[in-house]
Amino acid sequence: SQQGEEDPQALSIQEGENATMNCSYKTSINNLQWYRQNSGRGLVHLILIRSNEREKHSGRLRVTLDTSKKSSSLLITASRAADTASYFCATEGNNRLAFGKGNQVVVIP
Amino acid sequence: NAGVTQTPKFQVLKTGQSMTLQCAQDMNHNSMYWYRQDPGMGLRLIYYSASEGTTDKGEVPNGYNVSRLNKREFSLRLESAAPSQTSVYFCASSDLAKNIQYFGAGTRLSVL
Numbered sequence: 001s002q003q004g005e006e007d008p009q010a011l012s013i014q015e016g017e018n019a020t021m022n023c024s025y026k027t028s029i030n031n032l033q034w035y036r037q038n039s040g041r042g043l044v045h046l047i048l049i050r051s052n053e054r055e056k057h058s059g060r061l062r063v064t065l066d067t068s069k070k071s072s073s074l075l076i077t078a079s080r081a082a083d084t085a086s087y088f089c090a091t092e093g094n095n096r097l098a099f100g101k102g103n104q105v106v107v108i109p
Numbered sequence: 110n111a112g113v114t115q116t117p118k119f120q121v122l123k124t125g126q127s128m129t130l131q132c133a134q135d136m137n138h139n140s141m142y143w144y145r146q147d148p149g150m151g152l153r154l155i156y157y158s159a160s161e162g163t164t165d166k167g168e169v170p171n172g173y174n175v176s177r178l179n180k181r182e183f184s185l186r187l188e189s190a191a192p193s194q195t196s197v198y199f200c201a202s203s204d205l206a207k208n209i210q211y212f213g214a215g216t217r218l219s220v221l
Binding site: 040041098101102 | 207213215
């Protein structure tokens with residue numbers, strides 16, 4: 001069953017603005033991951049945050065995890081046109097990933 | 110460094126035809142996965158193989174079979190294709206330590 005649920009589903013922003021996406025899940029997890037999918041391509045791993053971590057940074061990406069609320073957020077700072085993609089959260093449990101439905105982000109140059 | 114390679118990239122089938130989607134990885138990963146992606150549905154796990162010689166059902170296994178041919182290769186077979194199997198199929202692999210998955214480019218399948 002679908003574990004992650006992203007909110008909002010679609011986001012359109014100007015280049016240079018920040019983009020924030022949220023993800024909620026239902027059961028306990030080992031870790032939560034975010035992936036990016038460019039149009040017509042496979043998914044690419046962006047960042048992993050473990051269940052005992054609250055915040056993690058990687059370049060322009062910032063991920064937070066609140067296990068008490070079973071939610072995570074992905075922030076992309078200073079967005080670029082190349083960030084236009086769909087973004088998926090995925091929760092890991094039993095050596096399997098359960099993906100959310102995805103957030104489509106369009107960055108307007 | 111090829112990563113995960115899927116063949117074919119595109120396929121059109123008639124209802125009732127069979128076909129096998131091929132997947133190979135060169136990262137020496139233990140685990141391999143097959144997903145389908147439909148509009149508005151995200152990725153749904155069809156089958157996975159935690160290690161060579163084992164396979165397990167995922168969320169949507171009906172109508173599919175898999176074979177873990179060796180550590181590198183994991184194939185997905187549609188025995189009698191149905192229009193409901195029109196989708197984009199992705200293969201992925203990971204090592205057990207981190208379960209970060211690496212995806213192929215996908216196979217776009219249409220069943221008429």
